[in-house]
Amino acid sequence: MKGIYIHIPFCEQKCFYCDFNSFPSDDYTKKKYMEHLLKEIELNKQMLFNFEGFRNQKKVLDDEKIESIFIGGGTPSIIDEAYITELMNVLKEAFGEYFADDIEITMESNPGTLTYEKLLAYKKAGINRLSIGLQSCVDDELSSLGRIHNYDDFEKNYFLARKAGFDNINIDLMFAIPGQTLDSLNYSLDKVIGLNPEHISAYSLIIEDKTPFGMMYEKGDLKEIDEEIYVKMYRNVVDKLYKNGYRQYEISNYAKKGKMCRHNLMYWRGGDYMAIGLGSSGLINEVRYSNAQSLDKYFSMIDEGKLPIDYRENLSKEDIINEKIILSLRTNMGLDAKELKDVTEFDILLDRKNELENLSSNGYIEIDGDNIRLTQRGREISNSIYVELMVDFDKGSS
Numbered sequence: 001m002k003g004i005y006i007h008i009p010f011c012e013q014k015c016f017y018c019d020f021n022s023f024p025s026d027d028y029t030k031k032k033y034m035e036h037l038l039k040e041i042e043l044n045k046q047m048l049f050n051f052e053g054f055r056n057q058k059k060v061l062d063d064e065k066i067e068s069i070f071i072g073g074g075t076p077s078i079i080d081e082a083y084i085t086e087l088m089n090v091l092k093e094a095f096g097e098y099f100a101d102d103i104e105i106t107m108e109s110n111p112g113t114l115t116y117e118k119l120l121a122y123k124k125a126g127i128n129r130l131s132i133g134l135q136s137c138v139d140d141e142l143s144s145l146g147r148i149h150n151y152d153d154f155e156k157n158y159f160l161a162r163k164a165g166f167d168n169i170n171i172d173l174m175f176a177i178p179g180q181t182l183d184s185l186n187y188s189l190d191k192v193i194g195l196n197p198e199h200i201s202a203y204s205l206i207i208e209d210k211t212p213f214g215m216m217y218e219k220g221d222l223k224e225i226d227e228e229i230y231v232k233m234y235r236n237v238v239d240k241l242y243k244n245g246y247r248q249y250e251i252s253n254y255a256k257k258g259k260m261c262r263h264n265l266m267y268w269r270g271g272d273y274m275a276i277g278l279g280s281s282g283l284i285n286e287v288r289y290s291n292a293q294s295l296d297k298y299f300s301m302i303d304e305g306k307l308p309i310d311y312r313e314n315l316s317k318e319d320i321i322n323e324k325i326i327l328s329l330r331t332n333m334g335l336d337a338k339e340l341k342d343v344t345e346f347d348i349l350l351d352r353k354n355e356l357e358n359l360s361s362n363g364y365i366e367i368d369g370d371n372i373r374l375t376q377r378g379r380e381i382s383n384s385i386y387v388e389l390m391v392d393f394d395k396g397s398s
C-alpha cells in the first residue's frame, strides 16, 4: 500500500462553492469524532486485510512501504492540536513499521485557524508538509467566496509556519472566481510567488450543485466566467508559474523541483491507499471503497466494532483501463502505453491508433514511443480527449 488518507470534516463555516463533506460543528461532536477516528485506525489494523470484501488477499502492507499520509478535510487545523498529536501517535503505533523512511505527511489548513503553538505541535507530531487554502489575495474575492479570513490572516499564518520549521508548503489558489479579472488573478499569483512556497495548486472554480453558488447559478444570479477569459486565465497561470520555477505536473498542480505532492502522485498512478474518516474513499487491491457519509452511520458502525465502509466495488477491467488513462493523462508524465498493456492487456497504441493520430496531428497530444502526453492545448479540452480514448466493452469500442 502506498498511502493513507484521513478525513477531518469540520470547518468554521461553509464556503459558498464547496461541496466537500465538511461542516461546522460543536466541541462535543469533534471530540466524539476524533475518538471514533482512532478506533477506526485500530479496526483497520485488525480487520482490513482479512476483510472479505477485498479480493486478492495479498498482504498489502508487506509489499510496499507507506510513502504518504494526507490529513485532509474539511479543515484539520480547526480542531485542538492535541487531537492531531494523538492521531499521529495512534497511526505510528498501528502502521509505523510500514512507514517509508522519508514518508511525506501532509495536513490541510485554513488561514485564520493556525497559531504558532499549533504549528509547533504539528511539526513535533511528524507532519512535514503543510497545505494552506488561500484561494485569492484580494479580500473582496475572499469574502465573495464565503472565506473566513482575509489576505493578512493568511500571510501571518504563512510566516508562522516557516518560523515553526515547515520547509514544504503548498498554497491553494483559485481562478475563474466570479468577478475576478486577469489583472486581479495576476496580482494574486505575483503575491503568492513572492512568498516562494514549494508547491502551488491552482484550481478553476467549479460551480457545484446544491452549494450556495450552485443555487445562485440556477436562479441566474451567478454567471460562469466567459470561456475565452477562462482559457486566458489558465494559460496565464501556467506561464507565470513556469517562468517562476514552478513546473506543472498535473492540470491544477505546480511544484518546484522535487516537491511534487506524493499523495497526488500516488493517486494519479493508481496506487493503493487506505481511507480513514467520514465519507473518505480508498483503493486497495483493485477494490474501490468509501466510508459512511453521515456521522450517525459512521459512529454506529464503529460502535458495533465494524469498519464504517458502506460502499465497495470490485473494479472491472474496463474501469481499471479507463482510470489509468484518465489519471495518467492528467499528469505531465503522461500515460505509459506499455505499462497499460502489461497490466491490462489493452494496447492503446493499436486499439486507438486512428484517434491518437488525429489528436496528435491536431496538436492535442504528443506521442513519444510508448509515452502519450497531453499538450497545453490538449489540457484545455482534456475531458473530450479522455472520452475518445476510453473503452466501453459493452458497446464494443475495443
Ligand SMILES: C[S@@+](CC[C@H](N)C(=O)[O-])C[C@H]1O[C@@H](n2cnc3c(N)ncnc32)[C@H](O)[C@@H]1O
Pocket (backbone or CB within 6 Å): 017, 018, 019, 020, 072, 073, 074, 075, 108, 109, 110, 111, 132, 133, 134, 135, 172, 173, 174, 203, 204, 205, 206, 207, 208
Ligand atoms: C478541502 S479544501 C481544504 C483546505 C481548507 N479547508 C481551505 O479551504 O482552506 C481543498 C481545496 O479545494 C479547493 N476547492 C474546493 N471546492 C472547490 C470548487 N468548487 N472549485 C474549485 N476548487 C475547489 C480549494 O482551493 C480548497 O483550498
Ligand code: SF4
Pocket (backbone or CB within 6 Å): 010, 011, 012, 013, 014, 015, 018, 019, 020, 022, 073, 074, 075, 110, 133
Ligand atoms: S474551508 Fe475548505 S473544506 Fe471547508 S467549506 Fe471552505 S473550501 Fe470547503
